[in-house]
Amino acid sequence: MNTSVLRIGIAGITGRVGRLLMEEITSRDNAVLSGGTSLSKDIHDIPDSVQIFSDIASLVEKSDVIIDFTNATATETHAKALNNSKTAWILGTTGISESVQKLIKETAKTIPIVQAANFSPGVTLITRLAFELAKALPADQYDAEIVETHHRQKVDAPSGTALAIGESIAKARKVDLGSVAEIGRKGFTGARKKDAIGFSSLRGGQIVGEHSAIFLSDVEEIVLTHKAFDRRIFAKGAVRSAFWCINKPAGLYDMNHVLGLDPVK
Known part of the structure; x- marks a missing residue:
């Protein structure tokens, strides 16, 4: 994987955090926004140069990392699309059911996943x-x-x-x-x-x-x-996690790992 310029895709790019993620990614010289998915038709302030994908699987193919702050109803679909891919997953969605969490753990056997309820x-x-x-x-x-x-x-x-x-x-x-x-x-x-x-x-x-x-x-x-005070703290933490997880082995990680702290036992 070429990590000199990281291809980052945003699931839910038109959401509140999604728009901040877009700003954070495009402000970096070592990252490129590979596109995003959106259920909303409100894309008036999304630059024409940003590709909007109709499904997560297409975005996964174009990305080294997917950052996902979408609704819990989409998490199962996203896990299935990312499973056995070569794309890492930064997951900040909350309200996930027990059964879908089990699917996330299974997916983490094939790709690195950083999951956190809060990326601050x-x-x-x-x-x-x-x-x-x-x-x-x-x-x-x-x-x-x-x-x-x-x-x-x-x-x-x-x-x-x-x-x-x-x-x-x-x-x-x-x-x-x-x-x-x-x-x-x-x-x-x-x-x-x-x-x-x-x-x-x-x-x-x-x-x-x-x-x-x-x-x-x-x-x-x-x-x-x-x-x-500002949702940007979540976007900054998620982008930091995206760079951290590249070339990490498959597994389920959290922000303790990203910050270089021993996991709580």
């Missing part, structure tokens, strides 16, 4: 810090709550990033998140379970993304907070 370096570090806090602070003494806020157009809740932080806390406490998560409490819930990990989701305005992991005991409160 800051969020990656916040998630690691949440793990360390959860590992050090006993669950029967420190309640863990996660609060996330996003723009009104976001379609999934809790956010993928909030769930990733929750998974990190659950991993540190050696429990299954699905068995301890309390999402959107309502009505007469009874006293809080000592091992619960709570999630609250707020939606409004055009907030890019805010996440807080909160640990509360009888005598103190510890809050880890990350606020994204």
Whole structure:
């Protein structure tokens, strides 16, 4: 593979992050935008020189890497198109079902995939810090709550990033998140379970993304907070991941690998 000029394709090029990805890629001397896919007909500000493909398979053939921030309903199709290809996959789509996640893992046996709920370096570090806090602070003494806020157009809740932080806390406490998560409490819930990990989701305005992991005991409160002011941070992280994964062996990677950090165990 010629890595002197990296051919990067964008799945969902007309989306909010897709347009930022286009700017990031075209601003680099060592990358070329191989094209994009879009379900939207709103391509008025996409340069005529950018090829829009009607299907992902055609874009895969023209690309060394695909960056994908599309809807979870498209992920299965994308995984099948990328499987056994020579094209790496940077996947930032959230809300993916368990069955499709299994397909992603199978695809990672044939190509390198960098999958992250959030491509911000800051969020990656916040998630690691949440793990360390959860590992050090006993669950029967420190309640863990996660609060996330996003723009009104976001379609999934809790956010993928909030769930990733929750998974990190659950991993540190050696429990299954699905068995301890309390999402959107309502009505007469009874006293809080000592091992619960709570999630609250707020939606409004055009907030890019805010996440807080909160640990509360009888005598103190510890809050880890990350606020994204510009979606460009996600585009920058994804493009960084695209360059990182070239010539890596097939496998499923995350932002810890990209940042040169040991995976959380």
